[in-house]
Amino acid sequence: MAKLITPRSEDYARWYTDVVTQSRMADYSPVKGCMVIRPHGYALWENMQRVLDRMFKDTGHQNAYFPLFIPKSFLAKEARHVEGFAKECAIVTHTRLRASGSGDDAKLVVDPASALEEELIIRPTSETIIYSMFAKWVQSYRDLPLLINQWANVVRWEMRTRLFLRTTEFLWQEGHTAHATSEEAEEEARRMLDVYATFAEEYMAVPVLRGRKTEKEKFAGAERTYCIEALMQDGRALQAGTSHHLGQNFAKAFDLKFQTESGDWRFAYNTSWGVSTRLVGAIVMAHGDDQGLVLPPRLAPVQVVVVPIWKGTDPVERILAAAEGVEGALKRAGVAAKLDARDNLSPGFKFNEWEMLGVPLRIEIGPKDLEKGSVCCVKRTNRAKSFVPTGDVPTAVPALLEEIQRELLEAARARRDASTFAVDGYDEMKAKLEGPGGFLLAHWCGDGACETAIHEETKATIRVITFDGASETGRCVRCGRPSERRVHFAKAY
Numbered sequence: 001m002a003k004l005i006t007p008r009s010e011d012y013a014r015w016y017t018d019v020v021t022q023s024r025m026a027d028y029s030p031v032k033g034c035m036v037i038r039p040h041g042y043a044l045w046e047n048m049q050r051v052l053d054r055m056f057k058d059t060g061h062q063n064a065y066f067p068l069f070i071p072k073s074f075l076a077k078e079a080r081h082v083e084g085f086a087k088e089c090a091i092v093t094h095t096r097l098r099a100s101g102s103g104d105d106a107k108l109v110v111d112p113a114s115a116l117e118e119e120l121i122i123r124p125t126s127e128t129i130i131y132s133m134f135a136k137w138v139q140s141y142r143d144l145p146l147l148i149n150q151w152a153n154v155v156r157w158e159m160r161t162r163l164f165l166r167t168t169e170f171l172w173q174e175g176h177t178a179h180a181t182s183e184e185a186e187e188e189a190r191r192m193l194d195v196y197a198t199f200a201e202e203y204m205a206v207p208v209l210r211g212r213k214t215e216k217e218k219f220a221g222a223e224r225t226y227c228i229e230a231l232m233q234d235g236r237a238l239q240a241g242t243s244h245h246l247g248q249n250f251a252k253a254f255d256l257k258f259q260t261e262s263g264d265w266r267f268a269y270n271t272s273w274g275v276s277t278r279l280v281g282a283i284v285m286a287h288g289d290d291q292g293l294v295l296p297p298r299l300a301p302v303q304v305v306v307v308p309i310w311k312g313t314d315p316v317e318r319i320l321a322a323a324e325g326v327e328g329a330l331k332r333a334g335v336a337a338k339l340d341a342r343d344n345l346s347p348g349f350k351f352n353e354w355e356m357l358g359v360p361l362r363i364e365i366g367p368k369d370l371e372k373g374s375v376c377c378v379k380r381t382n383r384a385k386s387f388v389p390t391g392d393v394p395t396a397v398p399a400l401l402e403e404i405q406r407e408l409l410e411a412a413r414a415r416r417d418a419s420t421f422a423v424d425g426y427d428e429m430k431a432k433l434e435g436p437g438g439f440l441l442a443h444w445c446g447d448g449a450c451e452t453a454i455h456e457e458t459k460a461t462i463r464v465i466t467f468d469g470a471s472e473t474g475r476c477v478r479c480g481r482p483s484e485r486r487v488h489f490a491k492a493y
């Protein structure tokens with residue numbers, strides 16, 4: 001059986017790794033910095049993809065696919081963009097290997113004769129290659145807006161690895177759009193941020209703050225970066241999605257122009273936006289407990305596990321038949337149900353295993369339930385039991401799942417709110433950061449140098465300048481210069 005999970009209170013980082021590996025969501029790979037997403041983790045990602053994909057299509061986007069390789073000269077065309085990614089690029093320089101030596105001494109070496117004339121970068125993000133194609137496709141204002149999404153893998157070289165949160169290769173989607181006006185691009189960037197926020201709250205059950213990044217924290221090459229930020233149980237923030245208004249920066253670099261109705265030529269305005277498999281890590285950290293994963297019902301690959309219970313002289317066949325009947329009724333009602341009829345394992349073992357895997361609801365059916373014509377439903381979150389007449393299962397269980405979904409969001413919101421503090425002094429801020437962490441609402445003068453100093457001195461960054469933050473005059477928490485509002489600081493993943 002699985003090893004014990006390190007309690008959160010003892011070592012949160014270790015707890016996270018234990019949960020991810022023991023629930024068989026992911027594993028370390030032979031390639032340093034890269035992970036293997038195992039079926040239980042991938043099924044969750046597929047459910048997330050399915051919902052997001054529908055939301056993108058409902059807002060007018062189409063999927064397409066662009067190359068994994070980007071010519072080095074492309075990356076260099078937008079100065080701030082290349083600066084932002086230069087330090088984490090994987091570069092393809094050659095195209096062949098050859099055998100060197102012979103017999104037992106034979107080795108495979110890179111064939112120096114196969115050096116590429118122009119090196120290729122493995123995409124860290126695809127703005128450059130995609131806008132080079134947009135430039136070909138867009139001629140007239142009638143070709144706009146162009147609304148494209150790509151599901152892909154990207155590579156950003158990392159020295160430290162944390163499963164799902166920080167890996168050299170990861171999976172994501174990147175939306176890329178072109179518009180005739182800055183206003184339309186702005187509207188698009190904000191619309192997609194709202195899509196992400198809706199997904200985070202209504203599906204992941206993770207409450208998020210919406211707002212803008214500071215100049216220092218914005219995407220390399222963007223005019224403005226919007227983000228959603230969530231708080232994990234250890235008081236650290238996690239950036240859950242970003243949406244960028246790119247202005248005309250990339251359009252100018254790639255000559256992405258269109259002819260207006262009156263016949264003159266103008267550069268288009270672009271947006272890009274993305275979420276990645278790091279959202280899987282966010283779900284683990286937002287809801288998990290010392291027994292393992294806790295998955296939100298709307299995304300859980302298995303929503304309900306049905307466990308028949310019998311011993312000795314109990315009518316095994318009738319119990320199993322009832323369990324199969326419940327599984328069938330749930331499936332017909334559109335619930336992802338799974339019957340666990342393995343007869344070589346005790347019910348207690350099965351309960352632990354399904355709890356570890358985060359299945360939101362367990363249905364137990366034993367001889368007494370059979371007699372009463374009901375089933376026992378147990379919530380993963382708090383093990384609260386309720387008895388449901390067997391005939392009501394197709395309506396009562398979906399309602400219970402929705403109740404769990406709501407409770408998860410409410411609990412996460414209550415935790416976040418209890419970990420959000422207004423701080424006025426720098427010492428107070430430092431003490432909070434060394435202690436419980438959380439979102440610290442503090443005044444900031446607006447100076448990037450001050451922001452950098454705060455980061456160096458406390459490890460905290462400005463996570464977000466929220467859209468709904470109240471204006472309030474005060475003094476910068478570090479330098480004392482005037483400030484017009486508070487911003488959210490936190491240590492972050």
Ligand SMILES: [Zn+2]
Pocket residue numbers: 444445446447450451476477478479480481
């Ligand atoms: Zn300051």
